[in-house]
Amino acid sequence: MKYDMKNKIPIPVIGIVAVLVVFFVYKAFLSKSKSSLKVAPAQLSSEGVDEAAHAMEAIPDINIKTASEKKGLQELQFKLEGTTKIFKLTAEPIKWEVFKGTMVTAWAYNGIVPGPLIRVTDGDKVKIIVKNNLPEPTTIHWHGVLVPNNMDGIPDETQKPIQPGETFTYEFVANPAGTFWYHSHFNTDKQIGIGLSGAFVIEPKGGLNPKPDIDKVLMLNEWRVLVNKPILLCQRLTWMQICLRSMVNPFLTQRILLLK
Numbered sequence: 404m405k406y407d408m409k410n411k412i413p414i415p416v417i418g419i420v421a422v423l424v425v426f427f428v429y430k431a432f433l434s435k436s437k438s439s440l441k442v443a444p445a446q447l448s449s450e451g452v453d454e455a456a457h458a459m460e461a462i463p464d465i466n467i468k469t470a471s472e473k474k475g476l477q478e479l480q481f482k483l484e485g486t487t488k489i490f491k492l493t494a495e496p497i498k499w500e501v502f503k504g505t506m507v508t509a510w511a512y513n514g515i516v517p518g519p520l521i522r523v524t525d526g527d528k529v530k531i532i533v534k535n536n537l538p539e540p541t542t543i544h545w546h547g548v549l550v551p552n553n554m555d556g557i558p559d560e561t562q563k564p565i566q567p568g569e570t571f572t573y574e575f576v577a578n579p580a581g582t583f584w585y586h587s588h589f590n591t592d593k594q595i596g597i598g599l600s601g602a603f604v605i606e607p608k609g610g611l612n613p614k615p616d617i618d619k620v621l622m623l624n625e626w627r628v629l630v631n632k633p634i635l636l637c638q639r640l641t642w643m644q645i646c647l648r649s650m651v652n653p654f655l656t657q658r659i660l661l662l663k
């Protein structure tokens with residue numbers, strides 16, 4: 404068949420037009436996603452931080468001491484007051500080594516990330532004294548534990564937020580038995596993302612049967628570390644983004660019991 408160049412558009416021209424269309428559609432998409440990032444709550448950009456990191460504000464990192472501990476989820480000791488187990492948690496900023504050689508600014512319970520592992524037995528009377536040494540208010544929610552409404556940690560709903568410098572005492576009977584977690588319930592996207600969570604294990608009365616040989620609690624979180632700042636900042640993707648990426652709930656407390 405004769406190919407008539409006069410009536411047809413040359414293939415290279417179609418190719419260039421196609422590339423340009425793809426380019427402009429992509430640019431339009433990019434500017435749309437940038438503007439939607441700017442209007443989302445708690446998404447303050449800090450100057451010099453790359454575009455992809457706009458999901459969270461920069462965490463203030465001046466005058467923050469380096470953590471003396473290296474391991475998160477250490478079991479929290481308690482004092483007995485009558486039959487009540489008294490635990491103490493202090494929320495404060497620290498510099499934390501997320502992995503070897505990489506420091507981030509974290510907000511932590513008792514200076515470790517994840518926070519301490521609280522282990523009690525079903526039916527224990529528990530008091531947890533929470534001191535807020537953060538630069539903003541906080542509360543704690545005992546996720547999965549059946550606590551009275553006023554101990555549930557929902558700011559301005561079940562309690563007043565714990566202001567910087569203030570202390571609040573949570574008091575409840577630990578139940579049901581199971582592996583749970585506790586976490587900040589104030590400005591959660593930020594506060595949980597940069598370290599404010601820990602594990603809460605309620606052992607069944609009489610202990611686990613059969614007894615595990617190894618009992619390990621794992622908590623998963625994702626950190627975004629920006630290397631273009633003098634002191635590294637930590638940020639995380641939103642919960643939804645993590646879920647879309649990993650297809651699992653990243654904050655599920657996983658307890659691994661190995662039996663013979």
Ligand SMILES: [Cu+2]
Nearest residue numbers: 544546547586
């Ligand atoms: Cu929760």
